[in-house]
Amino acid sequence: MTLDNTWFTEAQVASGAAFSMKIKGKLHDEQTPYQHIQIYDTETFGKLMVIDGCIMLTDRDNFIYHEMMSHPALFTHPGPRSVVIIGGGDCGTMREVLKHPGVEQAWQIEIDERVTRLAEKYFPQLCDANNDPRAHFYFGDGVKWMDEAEAESVDIIIVDSTDPIGPAEGLFAEPFYRCCHRALAKGGILVQQSESPLYHLDLLQRMRASMRAAGFTSLQTLHYPQCVYPSGWWSATLAGKNCAVNKFREKEAGSPGFDTLFYTADVHKGAMALPAFAKRVLEK
Amino acid sequence: MTLDNTWFTEAQVASGAAFSMKIKGKLHDEQTPYQHIQIYDTETFGKLMVIDGCIMLTDRDNFIYHEMMSHPALFTHPGPRSVVIIGGGDCGTMREVLKHPGVEQAWQIEIDERVTRLAEKYFPQLCDANNDPRAHFYFGDGVKWMDEAEAESVDIIIVDSTDPIGPAEGLFAEPFYRCCHRALAKGGILVQQSESPLYHLDLLQRMRASMRAAGFTSLQTLHYPQCVYPSGWWSATLAGKNCAVNKFREKEAGSPGFDTLFYTADVHKGAMALPAFAKRVLEK
Numbered sequence A, B: 001m002t003l004d005n006t007w008f009t010e011a012q013v014a015s016g017a018a019f020s021m022k023i024k025g026k027l028h029d030e031q032t033p034y035q036h037i038q039i040y041d042t043e044t045f046g047k048l049m050v051i052d053g054c055i056m057l058t059d060r061d062n063f064i065y066h067e068m069m070s071h072p073a074l075f076t077h078p079g080p081r082s083v084v085i086i087g088g089g090d091c092g093t094m095r096e097v098l099k100h101p102g103v104e105q106a107w108q109i110e111i112d113e114r115v116t117r118l119a120e121k122y123f124p125q126l127c128d129a130n131n132d133p134r135a136h137f138y139f140g141d142g143v144k145w146m147d148e149a150e151a152e153s154v155d156i157i158i159v160d161s162t163d164p165i166g167p168a169e170g171l172f173a174e175p176f177y178r179c180c181h182r183a184l185a186k187g188g189i190l191v192q193q194s195e196s197p198l199y200h201l202d203l204l205q206r207m208r209a210s211m212r213a214a215g216f217t218s219l220q221t222l223h224y225p226q227c228v229y230p231s232g233w234w235s236a237t238l239a240g241k242n243c244a245v246n247k248f249r250e251k252e253a254g255s256p257g258f259d260t261l262f263y264t265a266d267v268h269k270g271a272m273a274l275p276a277f278a279k280r281v282l283e284k
Helices: A062-076 A092-097 A113-122 A142-148 A174-183 A201-213 A250-254 A265-272 A276-282 B062-076 B092-097 B113-122 B142-148 B174-183 B201-213 B250-254 B265-272 B276-282
Strands: A007-012 A017-031 A036-042 A047-051 A054-058 A082-087 A105-110 A135-139 A154-160 A184-193 A218-225 A233-240 B007-012 B017-031 B036-042 B047-051 B054-058 B082-087 B105-110 B135-139 B154-160 B184-193 B218-225 B233-240
Touching: A007 A047, A007 B017, A017 A047, A017 A054, A017 A113, A017 B007, A036 A113, A047 A113, A054 A062, A062 A092, A062 A154, A062 A184, A062 A218, A062 A233, A062 A250, A062 A265, A082 A092, A082 A142, A092 A105, A092 A154, A105 A113, A105 A142, A113 A135, A142 A174, A154 A174, A174 A184, A174 A201, A201 A218, A201 A233, A201 A276, A218 A265, A218 A276, A218 B218, A250 A265, A265 B265, B007 B047, B017 B047, B017 B054, B017 B113, B036 B113, B047 B113, B054 B062, B062 B092, B062 B154, B062 B184, B062 B218, B062 B233, B062 B250, B062 B265, B082 B092, B082 B142, B092 B105, B092 B154, B105 B113, B105 B142, B113 B135, B142 B174, B154 B174, B174 B184, B174 B201, B201 B218, B201 B233, B201 B276, B218 B265, B218 B276, B250 B265
Parallel strands: A082 A105, A082 A154, A105 A135, A154 A184, B082 B105, B082 B154, B105 B135, B154 B184
Antiparallel strands: A007 A017, A017 A036, A017 B017, A036 A047, A047 A054, A184 A233, A218 A233, B007 B017, B017 B036, B036 B047, B047 B054, B184 B233, B218 B233
């Protein structure tokens, strides 16, 4: 069948696939200095944010991504106090990070302030923690910010960015990883969204090679379902500065003292178990 | 964007979503006594089989489904010798089952012979094992076959069917599960594809309740990515007859003596770790 104009479609042309959602209407459409942002109301996914034609998040399934971008890294570090989120303009990662009571400050460095302002309006539940006194917001270039960050000042860096095409391209490159490595305290962890294990294994391989070249001694890719992203299957890669990122504080993760919808200690372990084909390529 | 007629689209109307693949052309189109079968050649997924408008399998990603429908159950049973596949007309599950050298006979009970004949033509690699002397094929009604099966004669029943609408409806109901329970030897295992954890949690809940009502004492739902199925995230549910299906032969699974693309012992464990929201509903 063909879909009429009551559907929003993201065609992933290089992957030869497309994902569509039935929409009730468009709520917002804006060209910012950086990108084209659209907000839709969908039939079954709640609100939908689209940037430059790519699905960023929906009410229905963003919990998976936001939990898997934050809790694995925070439960791997022995006691994270200072967290920096590069990108993450929808504030959902910030919300998850601040569920950890030991975090003393979390910075969100988003290049496009409009993403955050629109999240406040259309995804208010993701912005729950924005008034937490530990939450800090800076709107500007994440690469530059990280380049100028004080050495050994950060425990966790979360790169919650768009795909490696457009404004986020520099976030998938060795020079940026070197800046992250320098800014991380000993035992610090970088975690970055690392695309689809099915479609983008070559990108994952290059990212991991660049992270190693930048000085990270331990890597761990986690995989998880993400319905609205290409292939419905996504990943995050953890990189440790003089620490092992394939072990975590299982006991605390098992009784975190806060609610999650996706993350559990067993889910964390399960996400580390790469499928045979990916393990052969990434962990050889 | 809208997709022109160079795309095949499956709209999952109740879920308000659709998945599309770019196609090169249609290779076959046939109305059988049971259903409408189409075969396409795609740009990036290889061959594609569609039944009644629903994507059944592609060359690119069927390995995940077929491995997860077979190896977890076969490595949970202490020594399966007799396996029955209900449905499974594309023969991919048969192929995985016969990788286990201890299996003495495997029966495939597919209602529509045309599915198998078309698989032989368009998905020959899935039919690799069809000439194995242990492989047996019967084309007829799986519900009736199971109703007439000798009591306690089967170690593993794999229900590899289409969705619970149309010909497969009876395969998701308690009377069928009772027949399976009766046909299984002590310690026998039923495993059934159980739809999307994101879209169909209510169905999963009902299936599990029906399995329990039919006498199965231990249940385990496994989840895994499946790009071309609704939500890109799928599941299989194991049901044990007087045996625990949340433990498996980890050592043998870790060195199976045959190749897999998805399955590993760690992947098996990981697939058992249900996300928090699903665990709360299914394992309460």
